[in-house]
Amino acid sequence: MNRIGFDNEKYLKIQSERIKERIGHFDGKLYLEFGGKLFDDFHASRVLPGFQPDSKLRMLLQLKNEAEVLMVINAEDIERNKKRGDLEIGYDEDVIRLIKMYRQKGLQVNSVVITRFAQTMAVENFIKRLEKHKTKVYRHYKIDGYPNNVAFITSDMGFGRDEFVETTKPLVIVTAPGPGSGKMATCLSQLYNENKRGVKAGYAKFETFPVWNLPLKHPVNLAYEAATADLNDVNMIDPFHLAAYGETTVNYNRDVEIFPVLNAIFSGIYGESPYKSPTDMGVNMVGYCITDDDVCQEASKQEIVRRYFKACEGVFRETGSEKEIYKIELLMKQAGINQEYRAVVPACRERSKKEKLPAAAIELNDGTIVTGGATKLLGALSAALLNSLKILAGIPHEVNVISPSAIEPIQKLKIEYLGSKNPALHTDETLIALSMSAATDENARKAMEQLPKLRGCQAHTSEILAHVDVKEAGKLGLGLTSEPVSEKIWK
Numbered sequence: 001m002n003r004i005g006f007d008n009e010k011y012l013k014i015q016s017e018r019i020k021e022r023i024g025h026f027d028g029k030l031y032l033e034f035g036g037k038l039f040d041d042f043h044a045s046r047v048l049p050g051f052q053p054d055s056k057l058r059m060l061l062q063l064k065n066e067a068e069v070l071m072v073i074n075a076e077d078i079e080r081n082k083k084r085g086d087l088e089i090g091y092d093e094d095v096i097r098l099i100k101m102y103r104q105k106g107l108q109v110n111s112v113v114i115t116r117f118a119q120t121m122a123v124e125n126f127i128k129r130l131e132k133h134k135t136k137v138y139r140h141y142k143i144d145g146y147p148n149n150v151a152f153i154t155s156d157m158g159f160g161r162d163e164f165v166e167t168t169k170p171l172v173i174v175t176a177p178g179p180g181s182g183k184m185a186t187c188l189s190q191l192y193n194e195n196k197r198g199v200k201a202g203y204a205k206f207e208t209f210p211v212w213n214l215p216l217k218h219p220v221n222l223a224y225e226a227a228t229a230d231l232n233d234v235n236m237i238d239p240f241h242l243a244a245y246g247e248t249t250v251n252y253n254r255d256v257e258i259f260p261v262l263n264a265i266f267s268g269i270y271g272e273s274p275y276k277s278p279t280d281m282g283v284n285m286v287g288y289c290i291t292d293d294d295v296c297q298e299a300s301k302q303e304i305v306r307r308y309f310k311a312c313e314g315v316f317r318e319t320g321s322e323k324e325i326y327k328i329e330l331l332m333k334q335a336g337i338n339q340e341y342r343a344v345v346p347a348c349r350e351r352s353k354k355e356k357l358p359a360a361a362i363e364l365n366d367g368t369i370v371t372g373g374a375t376k377l378l379g380a381l382s383a384a385l386l387n388s389l390k391i392l393a394g395i396p397h398e399v400n401v402i403s404p405s406a407i408e409p410i411q412k413l414k415i416e417y418l419g420s421k422n423p424a425l426h427t428d429e430t431l432i433a434l435s436m437s438a439a440t441d442e443n444a445r446k447a448m449e450q451l452p453k454l455r456g457c458q459a460h461t462s463e464i465l466a467h468v469d470v471k472e473a474g475k476l477g478l479g480l481t482s483e484p485v486s487e488k489i490w491k
Contacts, residue, residue, distance in 0.1 A: 005295030006050035026202030115182030154268030219300035241277035
């Protein structure tokens, strides 16, 4: 159901204010390590209903006169053509894509740092591409003993070897195409070299999750663990914050484990550390913008189950690990839920079991569960989709909103000309047929007008769907999961 639990406008206001405040703690210069996605943060929008996927970008645009973006990429990722799993493009290609997008949105991007620099053909070609896009390139080198050999790291043979990035704004947003790019090392190198130039620049970390001022086992924080099950991140109480202030806050294991080293590096640069805990380093204000905790808890529990099915699908496709499934099963127990907590799951399973055919279920925003079964005309999701549109439009179930004359040419094209063995229409083909029918049929037109009402609805299918169906479900705004079973082909 489309209930709101997060105040997005308040978030935009107080988050930008918090960052400005942190800049003021130093010599008017802050390097902000930016974790996660700068825009298209769909995880946050799912677990915090009301959070807009582009909220972080909108927040930074409020600071655009004071900010610039510094992109970071690891030379090893360029050399081995490491790809983003969601977009299937290389990290190098993504850096160029992101630079273009940030600039189009109004953010200044002047520079790229290549960490662990090695002079290879792939790296040199990438540098040439960046220079064509009027982007300066700086080289940061591998440091033996990083991050533990603090004395060597904070010397002219350590950070002192790195090329100093010339920046012009008080706020430098340090971001990357993915994990392992070297954002933190880049920030620390800049602090060292700024300090040598007489500027006591600051460092802060912007991670949305885990939410530091929510309980350790709050569903929002458990959902973050589910989202990072492949990394085996673990939320934990920040022991340094508890010791320093007597206050219980939540952080995650990697930040807690690295903090003593960071503290020593800060002391090596400044003479003393400005922070007493990992929590101190953060500037995240998300927890202050939750307006309905029950709504966010419910959404987060749904997200944990969704992540479970995604992990199962990953194992089925041989792209994931069973360890992820075991981790999320444990998280579901901690949240007091199971697979069927997601209402569309038992409804879909029941219909599929009853008819012994592929099935799908959709939960509308008023809580109504609509199911559909596969036929020789329509795939299961297509059937459930049309049934949902008819209910939303007040059209009787027995009324056909797609005429046979709209379906037959598509099937003929698929079977006779494109060599498909499955005559059933995929979701995109179904929507095309519906739009063709809408030109002459009033009911089809009414049904098509209901499509925006599917955004935010939940769906589940009894089989893993073809990529085109998954893509169309995403465009419609459906939260889709599937049983880890292979799609069957009609014979």
